[in-house]
Amino acid sequence: MDSNQLVDLVAKACDDKRAEDIVLLDMQNVSLIADYFLVCEGTNERQVQAIAREVKDIAEAQNIDVKRMEGFDQARWVLVDLGYLVCHVFHRDERGYYNIEKLWGDAPQLEVKL
Template sequence: MNVKEMLSLAAQACDDKRAEEIIALDMEHISLIADYFLICHGSNERQVQAIARAVKEKMEENDISIKRMEGFEQARWILVDIGDIVCHIFHRDERSYYNLERLWGDAPRLALEMK
């Protein structure tokens, strides 16, 4: 499975849990951290945790290992490291505060198709 297919799987997992404003940034020529950032948010801590759990489960169902997951207990900003993809799952308040889309404004956005 290529990285764009993995990105699509992760985005679909977010969408399945009703994540809001799901965007993908192409970080390949901008950062050494990852090739893609997937950014979304939930409206409360339980939803943020459910989104992160869904991403982890969807990846594991497809034999893709999660390298690391941070922030799950606080559920304000959960970071799911899928290797070439870093999924940022925010609580609504933290997303507007950190505003990664503006911070990484040079990164092109990718179109995501949800089923």
């Protein structure tokens, strides 16, 4: 599976769990951390966990190695590292505080295909 297919798969998984404000950042020329950041939010802790769990389950079903998943228990900011794609699932109250889109403002925003 190439990176574009993975991005589409993860974006759809987030959308299926009713994630809001899904944003895709192209990190290829900005950072060595990953090629893409997919950022979204849930309205409460249970939804944040459901979104993160769906991303993990969909990736594993496609034999994609989940490098790590952090923040799941607190469900305020869950990071799912899929190698060249990192999915950031925020609680709505936390997203504005961390403001990843502004922090990585040099990264172009790409259209998310749902």
